[in-house]
Amino acid sequence: MKLLILDRDGVINHDSDAYIKSVAEWIPLPGAIEAIAQLSKAGWTVAVATNQSGIARGYYDLATLDAMHARLRALVAEQGGELGLVVYCPHGPDEGCTCRKPKPGMLHTIAEHYGADLTKCWFVGDSLSDLQAAEAVGSTPVLVKTGKGLQTSAKELPDSILIFDDLVAVAAELIHK
Template identity: 50%
Template sequence: MKLIVLDRDGVINEYLEKPVAHPDEWVPLPGSLEAIARLHQGGWHVAVATNQSGISRGLLTLETLHAIHQRMHEKVNKAGGKIDVIAFCPHNDSEQCDCRKPAPGMLYTISERLDIDLSTVVVVGDSLRDMQAAMATAATPIMVRTGKGQKTLDNNKGLEHIPAYDDLASYVDALLAPKEEE
């Protein structure tokens, strides 16, 4: 099985300075839905791992989060793609859970649900937390410059070894490009 795990806000949809608190606020980034469709059509399974502290902070309910994710599923499906699993952490930093990125708990949950070794998985994110979670599980971290990505790259020396792409679509272009014979 080929699996890619995507962060949500800033990778699939526009990053807002506040949590996406209503389905209408969930706006896909240009090319992201088509990129997910190309992954699906190319034999990849797609999962999403997303910190959603807005729940613990009372900014949205679990029902609203499910409605947002339903909108995401519908948009991805309409583009010809599929998201196999969504894992989310409803906690904030002060709760010290094992699921909130940079902790790797959501990645372990996805691994268990899909019965896959995380060392074979690609994790695409736009934040230091995403990269730390990927590295903690031996997954392959990939940065995108959308969302908080460029700021993260500018502010965090030590990420130079992690490949960075303009957006999810450009990473998927590179991933799915035919490999040249040696």
Template identity: 55%
Template sequence: MALIILDRDGVINQDSDDFIKSLEEWIPIPGSIEAIARLSRAGHQVAIATNQSGLGRGYFQLSDLDEMHRYLLDLVEAQGGSIDHIAYCPHAPDAGCGCRKPLAGLIEQIESALGVSAKGCYLVGDSLRDLQAGVSKGALPVLVMTGKGVRTLAKGDPLLKQARIYDNLDSFTSALLAKECF
């Protein structure tokens, strides 16, 4: 079973520079829930690696994050799929933790929880820090143009030359399942 690691905000749900602080603000990007379910039904392990510094900054509580993630899991399950693990960094940027992307701590948590290596898996993100975290563990970078994807691409970072680029999670999923990428 191949592992696929997804960022959350900007890949699965709409992103906000003001943070996604509640279930009411958590709005799926069209096609993303179905894409996750399709990946799962096709035999892929799906994991999420997400920075959630709003916790460390006091913008929302762990119960709010749990509610958003439970809703996400329920939506995917209603489509016949599953998410195997959700890893999140609750720390503010200046906390000096090892789990905040672009560091690899969240990827390592996923590897440990699922008993698999991220080497050679796909990591789908909308920011350079997502891709950096994945590449540091040998993952193959995929950039989507939702969320911060357009701004990320405009930066022209050399890492982007390694990345496959798709409009959104749904288009990546369609290409992967049709064996058209990588």
């Protein structure tokens, strides 16, 4: 199985320090939906692992989050692709859960769902916590310069981190590999 795991905010859609609290605020980044669809059509299973502490903070509810993910699925389907499993951490940063990145709980959930080997997949994110989660399970950590990615790329990062401009560039690399 060719498995690719993506962070959501800043990788697939615009991010906001004020949180994405509604479907109207959930706005895809240029080319991201098409990139997911192209990957899917090329035989990749594309899953999502996203921290969503806005739920714990009371900024939005699970129905709103589900509606955002339904919109994402519909947009990918309109492009002829399919989005795989979407897992999220609804906890706040101080709740001590095992799923909130940089902890790898969500990545393990995805791997168990697909029976996949995480050491053979890429995890694409825009933050240090995304990269740390990937490294914790032996996945290839990939940084995109969208979202908080430019700020993250300015930090001292291990040489093992692959860096791309955006999800479109990641898709091009994986499809033509």
